Amino acid sequence: MKQFQFDDLVGRMHSGHVSWMEFLRVDALSMGLYTLKAGASDGQRPHNEDEVYYVISGKAKFRAGNEEWSAQPGAIFYVRRLLDHKFVEIESDLTMLVFFAPAESSSKST
Numbered sequence: 349m350k351q352f353q354f355d356d357l358v359g360r361m362h363s364g365h366v367s368w369m370e371f372l373r374v375d376a377l378s379m380g381l382y383t384l385k386a387g388a389s390d391g392q393r394p395h396n397e398d399e400v401y402y403v404i405s406g407k408a409k410f411r412a413g414n415e416e417w418s419a420q421p422g423a424i425f426y427v428r429r430l431l432d433h434k435f436v437e438i439e440s441d442l443t444m445l446v447f448f449a450p451a452e453s454s455s456k457s458t
Contacts, residue, residue: 352372357369367383368381373451376450378452379446379447380445380446381443381446382401382444382446383444384406384408385438386441390436390438392433393432394429394430394431394432395427395429396429396452396453397450398427398429399426399446399448401423401444402423402445403423403442403443404421404444404445406419406420406421406441406442406444407420407439408435408438409435409436410425410433410434410435411433411435411436412425412433413431413433
């Protein structure tokens with residue numbers, strides 16, 4: 349059993365000046381926080397794992413394959429492995445909880 353406090357995780361991210369921070373890793377699942385500043389480019393590439401984003405704060409659009417949705421607090425996006433996806437038109441700073449299943453590998457698809 350593990351327990352995390354969102355405010356503590358965000359504080360760790362800010363003190364480390366990072367936009368991605370994994371905070372849980374087990375064989376079947378990994379979790380992390382991902383942040384993007386307003387106006388930033390989302391440079392991520394397709395992952396080898398299925399992925400779920402839960403938008404905590406901010407506003408942008410989310411593109412996955414040929415589809416696009418509004419990314420705002422409460423939005424949840426499922427992305428199947430190897431599907432091209434990214435956040436675009438980031439209007440206000442985004443903070444997202446991200447789940448990978450199985451746990452995210454260090455090798456990315458090209």
